Amino acid sequence: MEKTKKMSEDKKYSNLVYNKANYYEKASEKEKEQIFEFAEKYKTFIDECKTERECCREAIKQAKERGYSEFHFGDKLKSGDKRYFVNRDKGVVFFKVGTLPLEENGMRIVVAHIDAPRLDIKQIPVYESDGFCYLKTHYYGGIKKYQWLTIPLSLHGVVILKDGSKVNIKIGDKEDDPVFYISDLLPHLGRNQMAGKATDIISGEQLNVIIGGMPLINAEKDKIKINVLKTLYDKYKITEEDFISSELCAVPAVRARDVGFDRALIAGYGHDDRSCSYPSMQAIFDVQNENTSMCILVDKEEIGSEGNTGIKCKVYEDIIDEICFALKVNSRQVRGKSICLSADVTACYDPNFASVYEKKNSAIISCGACMNKFTGSGGKSGSSDASAETVAKVRKLFDESGVVWQTAELGKVDIGGGGTVAKFIAQLNIDTVDIGVPVISMHSPYELISKADLYSMYKVALAFLK
Numbered sequence: 460m461e462k463t464k465k466m467s468e469d470k471k472y473s474n475l476v477y478n479k480a481n482y483y484e485k486a487s488e489k490e491k492e493q494i495f496e497f498a499e500k501y502k503t504f505i506d507e508c509k510t511e512r513e514c515c516r517e518a519i520k521q522a523k524e525r526g527y528s529e530f531h532f533g534d535k536l537k538s539g540d541k542r543y544f545v546n547r548d549k550g551v552v553f554f555k556v557g558t559l560p561l562e563e564n565g566m567r568i569v570v571a572h573i574d575a576p577r578l579d580i581k582q583i584p585v586y587e588s589d590g591f592c593y594l595k596t597h598y599y600g601g602i603k604k605y606q607w608l609t610i611p612l613s614l615h616g617v618v619i620l621k622d623g624s625k626v627n628i629k630i631g632d633k634e635d636d637p638v639f640y641i642s643d644l645l646p647h648l649g650r651n652q653m654a655g656k657a658t659d660i661i662s663g664e665q666l667n668v669i670i671g672g673m674p675l676i677n678a679e680k681d682k683i684k685i686n687v688l689k690t691l692y693d694k695y696k697i698t699e700e701d702f703i704s705s706e707l708c709a710v711p712a713v714r715a716r717d718v719g720f721d722r723a724l725i726a727g728y729g730h731d732d733r734s735c736s737y738p739s740m741q742a743i744f745d746v747q748n749e750n751t752s753m754c755i756l757v758d759k760e761e762i763g764s765e766g767n768t769g770i771k772c773k774v775y776e777d778i779i780d781e782i783c784f785a786l787k788v789n790s791r792q793v794r795g796k797s798i799c800l801s802a803d804v805t806a807c808y809d810p811n812f813a814s815v816y817e818k819k820n821s822a823i824i825s826c827g828a829c830m831n832k833f834t835g836s837g838g839k840s841g842s843s844d845a846s847a848e849t850v851a852k853v854r855k856l857f858d859e860s861g862v863v864w865q866t867a868e869l870g871k872v873d874i875g876g877g878g879t880v881a882k883f884i885a886q887l888n889i890d891t892v893d894i895g896v897p898v899i900s901m902h903s904p905y906e907l908i909s910k911a912d913l914y915s916m917y918k919v920a921l922a923f924l925k
Contacts, residue, residue, distance in 0.1 A: 479826040482863040482911035483723065497738075497917060498725060498910040502715040505733050506632070509710045510615045511549045511758045511768075513629075514573035514733065518551055518740050518756060519543060525744050527553060532777075536785040544778050549573075549758040549768040552778050553743050557751040561788045565796030566779070567752045567924045568889065569743070570770065570880055571736035571803065572760035575729040576600035576902050578607060578666055580616070580707040585670075585699055587684040592671035594639075596709060598663055600761030605660040606903050611638035612668060616707035618697050626695050631712040638712045640669045668709050711904040723825065723910060730906040732760065734896040734913050735802035742920035751782070752924040760803070760880055770880040776887055791888070798852065799891040800923055801881035802916070805829045806869050807897030807908075817871045822897035827863035827915035830854075831893040834869055836876025843885035845892035853892055853923065860922035863915050864894070894919060 486494065508514040522543050530542035536556050544552040550573075557564075578596040586593055598604065613631025620626060631638045643661070644652050652660055674682030675689060691697040715727030736756050743754040759769030766772065779797075783790035808821035822829035832850055835842030857864050869877055884891045896916050899907035 479823050479865045480863055481823075481825050482827050482909075482915055483825055485863055486911070494910050494914040495722075497741075497914045501734070501737050501913060502725060502727065504737050505727050505729050506714050508573075508733070509575075509613070509632075509729060510577075510708060511573045512617065512706075513615065514736065514756065515545070515548055515551050518553075518573075519545065521740070521744065522551075522553055530554075530778075532781050534785065536782060546758075546772070546774055547768050550756060552753060552755050552775070553740065554753040554782065555743065555746070555748065555751065556782075556786070557749050559749045559751070561751055561783065561786060561793050561796075563796065564750055565793055565798065567748070567750045568755065568797060568799040568884070569739045569753070569802050569920050569924065570755040570757065570799060570884060571739045571895075572732045572758065572764075572770075572880065573736050573756045574600075574758045574761050575710075575731060575733070576602045576761055578612075578668070578709040580614075580668075580702070580705070580709065582703050582705070583699075584702055585684055585687065587681045590672060590683070591669050592683040592687045593667040594670050594709070595664075596666045596668060598666060599708065601902055603657065603903065604663065604666060605643075605657060607666060608641050608643040608661060610641075610904055611712040612640060612709040613712035614639060614707055615710055616705060618695070618701050618707065619704040620696060620701050621698070624696075626697060628695070628707060632714075636712075639709060641666055642669065713905060718907060724907055725910060725913070726905050726907050728904055728906070730896065730898050730908050731804045731901055732802070732895070734898070734908050735804060735916055738913065738917035739800075739802045739920045742917055742924055746921055746924045748925050750924070753779075754920075754924075757880065764880055764883055770883045779887075794888045797889045798849065799881075799884045799889050800853070800920065801879045801884060801891055801893045802895055802920065803879040803881075803893055804895040804898045804901065804908075805831055805867060805893070806877075806901060807899045809899055815870050815874050817868075820866075820868050821870075822865060822867040824897060824899070825909040825911040826865045826897075828865075828894050828912060828919045829897050830864060830866045831868060831879075831895075832866070834876065834878050834881065834893060836878075837873060840876075841878045841882065843882040843891055845881075846890065849890040849892050852890075853894075856922055857919060860918070860925075862918045862922050863911075864919060867897075 527541045530544045540556040579599045581595040584594040618626045671687040675686035678685040711728040718724035757770045764770045780790040833842040833844040881891045896912045
């Protein structure tokens with residue numbers, strides 16, 4: 460009797476303890492089906508969209524299919540309008556005008572980025588050396604350079620020709636396409652290479668992509684280079700000078716694949732941050748809301764959100780102001796009442812490298828999208844550090860909606876760190892907090908996530924916008 464009474468008391472107080480829950484354990488069979496169905500559509504998206512331009516095009520296509528129309532500065536707006544605004548084909552804003560007063564309720568905003576680490580092609584890139592033709596590259600974002608060796612690469616981007624016409628390039632992803640390649644030193648001759656630091660395995664200037672190996676017989680010199688340029692001209696009308704006005708990059712020529720016998724995980728290129736941007740845009744497409752809601756997909760996060768397509772560009776503040784002007788409300792007042800989710804991935808606890816994590820405050824795989832109250836490094840440098848009130852507001856929304864989610868920070872104190880767009884949104888006087896999908900092997904050419912966490916991100920964005 461006493462034992463039964465003690466067990467009853469233990470159960471009574473068990474809800475005082477915070478425990479993370481595995482989404483797969485909590486999900487019904489029907490919800491598991493939804494998790495897997497959502498993952499299949501996501502895999503198709505990241506296979507087809509490997510650059511910010513490609514993501515932008517596909518997002519707009521899907522928005523139009525759902526009744527969205529393009530917004531231009533000066534347009535009139537009314538409740539129920541579904542509009543999109545394009546920023547230079549590399550960023551897009553979707554918004555729905557709600558019925559609740561903007562001055563009192565503000566906007567619900569989700570921001571994610573659609574750029575990913577890659578190898579950008581230099582402006583004068585083509586050269587020949589000892590039987591090979593190469594493209595010179597300049598890496599984009601924080602990468603481990605050695606991870607990009609000896610993997611199949613595809614070329615994506617645009618070239619603006621001398622006559623002003625635009626050529627879209629996408630070579631290497633189809634089964635019958637050629638791929639491109641960066642060589643590595645054979646282990647038989649690699650003793651000195653492997654004795655050094657990982658950062659010295661290969662330098663940035665050695666990340667040269669092999670693009671050809673057959674000479675043009677009648678050429679006088681640089682026969683392989685001339686043959687490659689001839690192929691480019693015959694197929695695309697591209698000359699060597701046209702590379703000056705191009706945006707080309709090398710990305711992994713790999714398709715997203717299920718991982719594990721149970722297919723619970725997804726390996727793919729660009730989970731950072733498309734595992735957040737895709738659920739966010741699907742949420743604004745699907746949400747039935749009274750709030751005015753907005754989803755912003757931006758470029759350049761991986762290099763500090765710079766330029767006129769990163770979140771630092773004033774156009775994103777302007778679009779909020781323009782919506783307020785069209786609805787005859789004070790934009791400064793609206794921003795002060797608004798709240799934003801910075802939808803960006805976070806580091807997932809990796810048992811194989813446990814020493815860099817503080818497990819109690821780490822994101823655990825399949826336990827849902829993860830809220831980071833702060834990011835930054837060291838003493839929270841570079842973080843907006845969301846207020847307790849903001850976290851409480853978002854936490855209440857998630858819990859009331861039955862969303863499976865968790866909270867964490869980015870590794871042990873003083874081990875490293877990272878940043879998101881959150882601080883730039885916060886500078887507009889908008890309460891902002893980070894939340895995103897936990898990622899294993901982040902910034903590698905082939906990252907790993909859980910399908911459960913991906914679907915949780917969709918449910919998080921849906922609950923927040925609703």
